[in-house]
Amino acid sequence: xxxxxxxxxxxxxxxxxxxxxxxxxxxxxxxxxxxxxxxxxxxxxxxxxxxxxxxxxxxxxxxxxxxxxxxxxxxxxxxxxxxxxxxxxxxxxxxxxxxxxxxxxxxxxxxxxxxxxxxxxxxxxxxxxxxxxxxxxxxxxxxxxxxxxxxxxxxxxxxxxxxxxxxxxxxxxxxxxxxxxxxxxxxxxxxxxxxxxxxxxxxxxxxxxxxxxxxxxxxxxxxxxxxxxxxxxxxxxxxxxxxxxxxxxxxxxxxxxxxxxxxxxxxxx
Amino acid sequence: xxxxxxxxxxxxxxxxxxxxxxxxxxxxxxxxxxxxxxxxxxxxxxxxxxxxxxxxxxxxxxxxxxxxxxxxxxxxxxxxxxxxxxxxxxxxxxxxxxxxxxxxxxxxxxxxxxxxxxxxxxxxxxxxxxxxxxxxxxxxxxxxxxxxxxxxxxxxxxxxxxxxxxxxxxxxxxxxxxxxxxxxxxxxxxxxxxxxxxxxxxxxxxxxxxxxxxxxxxxxxxxxxxxxxxxxxxxxxxxxxxxxxxxxxxxxxxxxxxxxxxxxxxxxxxxxxxxxxxxxxxxxxxxxxxxxxxxxxxxxxxxxxxxxxxxxxxxxxxxxxxxxxxxxxxxxxxxxxxxxxxxxxxxxxxxxxxxxxxxxxxxxxxxxxxxxxxxxxxx
Amino acid sequence: xxxxxxxxxxxxxxxxxxxxxxxxxxxxxxxxxxxxxxxxxxxxxxxxxxxxxxxxxxxxxxxxxxxxxxxxxxxxxxxxxxxxxxxxxxxxxxxxxxxxxxxxxxxxxxxxxxxxxxxxxxxxxxxxxxxxxxxxxxxxxxxxxxxxxxxxxxxxxxxxxxxxxxxxxxxxxxxxxxxxxxxxxxxxxxxxxxxxxxxxxxxxxxxxxxxxxxxxxxxxxxxxxxxxxxxxxxxxxxxxxxxxxxxxxxxxxxxxxxxxxxxxxxxxxxxxxxxxxxxxxxxxxxxxxxxxxxxxxxxxxxxxxxxx
Numbered sequence: 043x044x045x046x047x048x049x050x051x052x053x054x055x056x057x058x059x060x061x062x063x064x065x066x067x068x069x070x071x072x073x074x075x076x077x078x079x080x081x082x083x084x085x086x087x088x089x090x091x092x093x094x095x096x097x098x099x100x101x102x103x104x105x106x107x108x109x110x111x112x113x114x115x116x117x118x119x120x121x122x123x124x125x126x127x128x129x130x131x132x133x134x135x136x137x138x139x140x141x142x143x144x145x146x147x148x149x150x151x152x153x154x155x156x157x158x159x160x161x162x163x164x165x166x167x168x169x170x171x172x173x174x175x176x177x178x179x180x181x182x183x184x185x186x187x188x189x190x191x192x193x194x195x196x197x198x199x200x201x202x203x204x205x206x207x208x209x210x211x212x213x214x215x216x217x218x219x220x221x222x223x224x225x226x227x228x229x230x231x232x233x234x235x236x237x238x239x240x241x242x243x244x245x246x247x248x249x250x251x252x253x254x255x256x257x258x259x260x261x262x263x264x265x266x267x268x269x270x271x272x273x274x275x276x277x278x279x280x281x282x283x284x285x286x287x288x289x290x291x292x293x294x295x296x297x298x299x300x301x302x303x304x305x306x307x308x309x310x311x
Numbered sequence: 312x313x314x315x316x317x318x319x320x321x322x323x324x325x326x327x328x329x330x331x332x333x334x335x336x337x338x339x340x341x342x343x344x345x346x347x348x349x350x351x352x353x354x355x356x357x358x359x360x361x362x363x364x365x366x367x368x369x370x371x372x373x374x375x376x377x378x379x380x381x382x383x384x385x386x387x388x389x390x391x392x393x394x395x396x397x398x399x400x401x402x403x404x405x406x407x408x409x410x411x412x413x414x415x416x417x418x419x420x421x422x423x424x425x426x427x428x429x430x431x432x433x434x435x436x437x438x439x440x441x442x443x444x445x446x447x448x449x450x451x452x453x454x455x456x457x458x459x460x461x462x463x464x465x466x467x468x469x470x471x472x473x474x475x476x477x478x479x480x481x482x483x484x485x486x487x488x489x490x491x492x493x494x495x496x497x498x499x500x501x502x503x504x505x506x507x508x509x510x511x512x513x514x515x516x517x518x519x520x521x522x523x524x525x526x527x528x529x530x531x532x533x534x535x536x537x538x539x540x541x542x543x544x545x546x547x548x549x550x551x552x553x554x555x556x557x558x559x560x561x562x563x564x565x566x567x568x569x570x571x572x573x574x575x576x577x578x579x580x581x582x583x584x585x586x587x588x589x590x591x592x593x594x595x596x597x598x599x600x601x602x603x604x605x606x607x608x609x610x611x612x613x614x615x616x617x618x619x620x621x622x623x624x625x626x627x628x629x630x631x632x633x634x635x636x637x638x639x640x641x642x643x644x645x646x647x648x649x650x651x652x653x654x655x656x657x658x659x660x661x662x663x664x665x666x667x668x669x670x671x672x673x674x675x676x677x678x679x680x681x682x683x684x685x686x687x688x689x690x
Numbered sequence: 691x692x693x694x695x696x697x698x699x700x701x702x703x704x705x706x707x708x709x710x711x712x713x714x715x716x717x718x719x720x721x722x723x724x725x726x727x728x729x730x731x732x733x734x735x736x737x738x739x740x741x742x743x744x745x746x747x748x749x750x751x752x753x754x755x756x757x758x759x760x761x762x763x764x765x766x767x768x769x770x771x772x773x774x775x776x777x778x779x780x781x782x783x784x785x786x787x788x789x790x791x792x793x794x795x796x797x798x799x800x801x802x803x804x805x806x807x808x809x810x811x812x813x814x815x816x817x818x819x820x821x822x823x824x825x826x827x828x829x830x831x832x833x834x835x836x837x838x839x840x841x842x843x844x845x846x847x848x849x850x851x852x853x854x855x856x857x858x859x860x861x862x863x864x865x866x867x868x869x870x871x872x873x874x875x876x877x878x879x880x881x882x883x884x885x886x887x888x889x890x891x892x893x894x895x896x897x898x899x900x901x902x903x904x905x906x907x908x909x910x911x912x913x914x915x916x917x918x919x920x921x922x923x924x925x926x927x928x929x930x931x932x933x934x935x936x937x938x939x940x941x942x943x944x945x946x947x948x949x950x951x952x953x954x955x956x957x958x959x960x961x962x963x964x965x966x967x968x969x970x971x972x973x974x975x976x977x978x979x980x981x982x983x984x985x986x987x988x989x990x991x992x993x994x995x996x997x998x
Contacts, residue, residue: 056806059799060818063825063878066836070828073839083839126731137724145728152739154928154985155978156936158953162960162974163742166749166967190738193731210406213373216393217400218420218465219318228419232410251830253939254953258960270831274943278835286832293827297820 067290074283081277095280099288102279108269109285111181112250115265119188120246126189127196127245128238134197135204152194160191161258168259179261187259188252192245199244203237247293317395318424323384324349325370325473325505330379332365332529339365341529343379347473347507347522352499354508354520358552362529363509364403367475370507371400383472394423399466400475404482405458407450413437413461414446420469436468437461439498456487463495467502476508480515492519513553517541525549545588547595547678556597557643560677563591570669576639580615581669594674601646602671605633605657606664616666619643621657633657635665743978750971762968770972778955778973785952785977788866788941789934792873793881796930797923799874800881804922805915807882808889822882830876834943837872838863841944864946872940880929888922889915924992932981952977 074096076082077089100106133139134146152160168183177183211233215225253267260268270282327345331338340362347353355363368374370381372393380389388396399420408416414433421429437443440460442453450458459479466474479495480488496519499506510516516523517537524534525548533545544550550558561575570581575596582596589595610616619635622642626649633645645665657663753765775782807818825833841847841862851857862868892915916923938953956973959966 052802052806053810055799055802056810056818059803059878060821062799062875063822065840066833066875067825067828069836069840070832073836083842084844126734129727130731133724133727137727139721139724139728145732148732148735148740151982152735154932154982156932156953156981158936158938158956159746159974159978160739160742162956162970163746164738165960166745166971167738167742170745186738190734193734197731208404208406210402210404211408213393214400214402214406214408214465215419217371217373217398218469219394219423220419221392221394224423229408233408247826251826253831254937257957267829267831270829270835271939274831274835278832282832286828289829290824290827294820294824297823301816301820 067287070283071287074280074287076280078280082280082283083277095284099281099284102281104264105266105269105279105281105285108264108266111263112266115181115185115188116246116250118185119192119249120242123189123192123196123245123249124238124242127193127241128200128234130193130197131200131204135201149194149197152191153198157191157252157254158258160187161255164190164255165258179259180263183259183261184256184263184265187255188249191252191255192248195244195248196241199241200234200237203234203240207233250289317392319386319388319391319395319397321383321386321388321397322349322472323386325507326380326382327366327370328380328382330366330369330376330381332362332369332374333377338529340369340376343529343531345524345531345534347505349472349505350503351521352496352506352508352519354510354516354523355526356510356513356516356523356553357526358511361526363511363526364477365529366526367400367477367507367509370473371398371475372396373400397472398475399469399471400477401459401462401466401479403478405450405462407458407461407465409450411449412446413442413448413450413453416450416461417465417468419465424469432468433464436464439467439501440464440494455483456491459483459491463498467498467504470502471504473505473507476506478510479508481510481512488515495519517553523553525552527552541599543586543673544597545675547675550595550597550673550675554599555644556599557603557641557645558595558597559639559641560593560595560679563589563594563674571674573674576637576641578615578617578637578639580672582672582674583670586670586673588673588675589677590674593677595677596672596674598667598672600632600644601630601648603643603645603665603667605635605645605647606666607657607661609664610666614666614668615672616664618662618664621659621661621663623659624657633663635663637665746971747975749967750975752968754965754968762965770968771976774969774972774976777969778952781950781952781955782976784866784949785935786980788870788873788951789931789937791870792877792934793927793931795870795874796878796881797927800878800885800926801923804882804886804889804919807886808892819886822879822886826879831939834872834876834939837868837875838943841868841871863944864949866945866949868944869941869949869951872944873934873937876937876940877930877934880933881926884925884929885919885922888919892918920992924988928985928988932985935981936977 073082073085075091075093076085077092077094078084078086079089095101130145130149134142134149164183164187165179168177168179207230212225212230215229220228251267252265253271256265256268257271264272266282266285270278270286273279273282325345325347327343330340330343330345332340343362343366345366355366357363365374369376372388372391372395375390380387382388383397388398408419411419414430414437417433417436418429421432426432434443434446437446440463442457442460442464445453445457445461450461453461459482462479463476476495480491483491492515495506495508508516508520517540520537522534523537523540525532525540527548533540533549540549540553544553544556547558550556559575561573563571564574564579565572567581569584571584571587571590573580573582573594573596580596584590587594604610605621606616609618617637619637621633622636623634625632628649630646630648633647635643635645637643643665748764749762750770751766751768752762752770753767755761755763803818803822807815807822811818839845843849843861843863848857848862851862852860859865935951936953938951938957941949941951941954952973956970956977959970959973963969
């Protein structure tokens, strides 16, 4: 018995930890069916579980506006951060130039800086400098901030992919009559693409889920996490649970689908 | 995408004219002159770091020489880009494009050159190397040997003027290596292209190549047909790197007709003048181990001989190797074929005579460092 | 999110090979290319990261107009720092302590999970990997609020424990333990992924060989497995400690007034205290300097320069 436990110790702990990770998600799911009266904090034992929040996910005031804002910012920030970060990664891995070490530090330090410091510092320039040029706190200041903190993560991800690339593969392309442009677009880029896609997904999830920095630079604009945080005191509407859980399901489906396609490709003859 | 606008047609022998490649203070290739005749199978043999791969990369255009010229026929290729040269490479570890199918890998070169029948050419070449049934797969789904064939096909399909092979068999196991050696040779004969094969495996170089150039410290030590290199090494390094040699250092003391007489650690030995790389002063004298016979009694007829003590006997099937300590302290290695007559029953500690025909002996310049380096590289 | 896994593990992959594997050679005219690639992203980081930090610094040494709360003038006045560090020392200490505890617990939970994923999961490996990442897709605030409800006084956990008289204080929320638990939960995947990445890269055969050399399983772990996963452990602890030390959401939602962290102070000094800007700036700057100093010492100590 003891040996059996010893052998499976890691697996048992792993399963328990995974359950722990999923507990709040399950809670969110269950409470999306709560037929509550005033606030969705305790389960209403009188009301039977209801589908009404799922049938009307925008039923709570502001929740869908916040979601749309988050999605818009997420997409814009992802696209720009991915482009900027990928370019940086190529420069840092593929070229030797003056100031490379400094650039590496410049990319690393934002990741090592607490979000609250990033938020606070951005707030000081947005308040003191940018309002003068007509850029008040809101949608665009949030987007700017998100791009800033996503860039570093994109760089790290793409860099790792680039570094694991065998330089001989590109040499082989050159050897087979591909010029610099052809080598890049037909060989280098397709091989780095999975890294870039991974970086983009990472950037989107970081942006979509960010609260601390957003809260500093958002002014009156409300993103989805901010909506949840602000409405917490009054009780979070079950529609937020519906949306939160739906995002979870959508993202999970996409990831699993991607996995399956990848597996199918690998095993196809 | 016509990116091969700068492509240079060239045909003829490959010539390297005093080519030097320096990385900082280090001269990877040092003032190299070399002519590889068109259509030959040429091997560059040497230990790692000897400059053979750098030489290959300069021919491919992946490195530019610090000085000197690289030509095919009369066309100077120095300074041109890899994609402008009629030269293709089979890379060490193959460097297949992991995201493309085997067919697309092979068709890559012809497509870049805008050849309409790229796909047919690819199929045809895949048939030549006998992996056409794998055309639709990705490289990751192939075994090492199959990837090697694809890498070869990907270079061959372009019918380059010169085909470069960078340790192409290094990652394969011994049996597969032997098999592919034979096949590479067959393919080379069939297509008639110039092959330049870089390897550190002397056996591989000798079985495949028409001409072998032995490189060390960025220079060519000796070049010639495999049998000639083996029979008459011209430097200590070659004597030890291409096969093994029993070497001893001493002085030339006399002439005896068309033979040179040298005293090597107390023993007088003879070397035909035609085989003497050095005829004066300090020399290193050598004999190949299989040319030395081990005897229980002193030999009756001519030849040179020395008395010694058996240090070790190792039976290898076809032959037996004896290590014999000579009075000077030197240890010689002797291979005796295990023929059906008189197996000599020798043991550690037995007194023996070793003897050889002076016609097989040679002298080379004294070079302790090279002797040591070569012995380590082949160990 | 799997990308985070790379943070720990880029060690030793930079092209090494014979004959100086320089990147494909550049024509002389392309020397400006790296700068062109660098320019937009570098400029963005310069304008929206470096400049704001400098600005934050100048704010942190401003002085208040006496008698006019909320108005400051440009000055070189380090008393804000002194005040920030004396008045808010408890919050500072708590931030570091809570973050350290959360990092420790996250490590204790993450290592077996990562180990199981790398060596025991077999074909379940990818499913488990997805399972680690998946909770991220539900908003982090939503999950923290969920914890608050789960652990609430009248919630299932607290009432069960109370019925059994196992809860000394009578409650879970509004305690420091709840804050640490929340921090541990929120940053756990950041610990799992890098450790998993470095374990996965480690050769299982080496670990088996270790098992042959040392009969004792724990010795094998300590002398072979753990050192091999060190880059991942370092990345994981940094990725957990840094955000945990700066967090204020967990303390706000799960803790009492006595469990506030430096993040809460910065937040309230900025938004709710008139004239709190310089103090908040000084606090932010101190926090950042402290963390950066720790990070660099830590990286030097364990020698993973690849992180940079």
